Amino acid sequence: MGKRLAIISDIHANLEAFEETLKHIASQGADEIICLGDIVGYNANPAECVALCRERQIYCLMGNHDGAVCGKVSLSEFNETAATAIKWTRTQLTREDLLFLNALPRFHQEDEKFILMHGSLIKPDRYLFFQQDAEKDFEKMAKEYPNISVGFFGHTHQRRIFTYYLDTVTSGVPDHFTLEPGRRYLINPGSVGQPRDNSPMASYMIYDEDRRHVDFHHVMYAVKRAADKVIKAGLPKSLAERLFRGW
Numbered sequence: 001m002g003k004r005l006a007i008i009s010d011i012h013a014n015l016e017a018f019e020e021t022l023k024h025i026a027s028q029g030a031d032e033i034i035c036l037g038d039i040v041g042y043n044a045n046p047a048e049c050v051a052l053c054r055e056r057q058i059y060c061l062m063g064n065h066d067g068a069v070c071g072k073v074s075l076s077e078f079n080e081t082a083a084t085a086i087k088w089t090r091t092q093l094t095r096e097d098l099l100f101l102n103a104l105p106r107f108h109q110e111d112e113k114f115i116l117m118h119g120s121l122i123k124p125d126r127y128l129f130f131q132q133d134a135e136k137d138f139e140k141m142a143k144e145y146p147n148i149s150v151g152f153f154g155h156t157h158q159r160r161i162f163t164y165y166l167d168t169v170t171s172g173v174p175d176h177f178t179l180e181p182g183r184r185y186l187i188n189p190g191s192v193g194q195p196r197d198n199s200p201m202a203s204y205m206i207y208d209e210d211r212r213h214v215d216f217h218h219v220m221y222a223v224k225r226a227a228d229k230v231i232k233a234g235l236p237k238s239l240a241e242r243l244f245r246g247w
């Protein structure tokens with residue numbers, strides 16, 4: 001029997017959003033929680049978010065911010081605001097936290113069922129915003145994982161379903177979606193802790209393996225409390241402001 005998977009991504013040290021999302025997941029029922037990377041970065045509670053991932057036994061990938069915090073991804077890859085937050089994050093984590101982040105995989109294949117990546121199959125930190133970006137990933141997927149028709153990715157902080165059918169990629173942002181046979185899919189659950197969907201709400205998805213069905217969820221949380229913590233921590237003000245706009 002297949003599982004009901006809760007798939008989350010880009011928590012980005014936003015404890016208020018993360019806790020509220022976990023409560024919502026509990027109300028929906030899920031056999032397992034998967035995080036597609038970026039537990040830390042940008043917001044004010046990196047240690048607490050790492051602790052929650054470990055405590056709840058969430059299967060986590062390494063995102064580019066997680067990698068940068070433990071020195072695996074160069075800071076030159078980031079804009080000044082993000083780099084400032086990464087340097088601050090390093091001061092907030094214990095050696096054990098860093099070892100945990102450092103050991104996270106950048107990619108995962110679940111049997112013949114699905115693949116997980118932070119950004120893209122071509123390069124872990126490449127962004128899949130548009131159909132033409134996804135095209136190359138679908139080609140690689142067909143070549144290297146011919147029996148797998150579903151991939152989950154994060155990194156853009158925007159929920160999205162790309163569909164590959166008859167050599168054409170289409171893109172959509174439905175609330176509910178049933179996967180059809182003979183097609184390939186790349187699916188992004190959106191971001192828990194720094195959504196960029198023009199809505200301040202946390203975003204995640206439930207994937208029901210048996211029904212091959214996806215339900216996206218938006219979860220309201222105490223945005224002001226999270227934003228106030230960003231300011232109090234001395235992190236760039238713009239990181240607090242963007243939480244209210246969802247961008």
Ligand SMILES: [Fe+2]
Nearest residue numbers: 010038063155
């Ligand atoms: Fe991210």
